[in-house]
Amino acid sequence: MFMFRTGFAGAAVLSFVCAGAFAAEIAPPKLGRPATPDEVAKADISIPPDGKGLPPGSGSVAQGAQIFQAKCSACHGANGQGTPNGDRLVGGVGTLASANPVKTVSSYWPYATTLFDYIRRAMPITNPQSLQNDEVYAVVAYILSIDNIVPKDVVMDAQSLPKVQMPNRNGFINWEPRLIRP
Numbered sequence: 001m002f003m004f005r006t007g008f009a010g011a012a013v014l015s016f017v018c019a020g021a022f023a024a025e026i027a028p029p030k031l032g033r034p035a036t037p038d039e040v041a042k043a044d045i046s047i048p049p050d051g052k053g054l055p056p057g058s059g060s061v062a063q064g065a066q067i068f069q070a071k072c073s074a075c076h077g078a079n080g081q082g083t084p085n086g087d088r089l090v091g092g093v094g095t096l097a098s099a100n101p102v103k104t105v106s107s108y109w110p111y112a113t114t115l116f117d118y119i120r121r122a123m124p125i126t127n128p129q130s131l132q133n134d135e136v137y138a139v140v141a142y143i144l145s146i147d148n149i150v151p152k153d154v155v156m157d158a159q160s161l162p163k164v165q166m167p168n169r170n171g172f173i174n175w176e177p178r179l180i181r182p
């Protein structure tokens, strides 16, 4: 016990001295500025698995098919089959445990809400965050309809999207239950 106390006090004094020396000799660089609330709001758009924070709006499969054709198919193929410029998004359901697993949104992703998050945030890759929320809901509906994960007449919105059961939803091991909300 005595040894422990001595060691602890010594370490505290040492780090105090080091911090003082650093401040005296190397001033921190005067780079950047605090982000404005508007800038933080634009970046703070994560949608968790349970869909909390999904925005108002909605979109149908038919609307999504048109948007996909216009803004996504050049890279992801006419029906999401992929091209050398963009990942395959559909197909491969049921192949993950086979000798030739095909990992796609349909076959691999556990939560449909992630699809909204990702597309809104990052796609089209050449013009991210350019889609309206209605357009994001529509392309999500369209992509999920290709492998019949949702019916062709579905309308996606903040209520229906979190209820979608992805085929590989139970294919993941929950290694740390405290970090993952049900």
Ligand code: HEC
Binding pocket: 068, 071, 072, 073, 074, 075, 076, 085, 086, 087, 088, 089, 103, 104, 105, 115, 118, 119, 123, 124, 125, 126, 131, 139
């Ligand atoms: C100019 C080419 C291009 C366009 C247009 C484009 N994408 Fe992508 N997309 C990519 C590339 C490249 C990736 C892979 C990005 C990465 O892995 O970082 C990708 C990844 C994705 C993914 C994730 C796939 C996965 O399994 O990880 C989704 C979903 C997606 N795009 C949807 C869309 C949608 C919807 C649109 C239209 C609104 C779109 N993309 C338009 C090139 C494009």
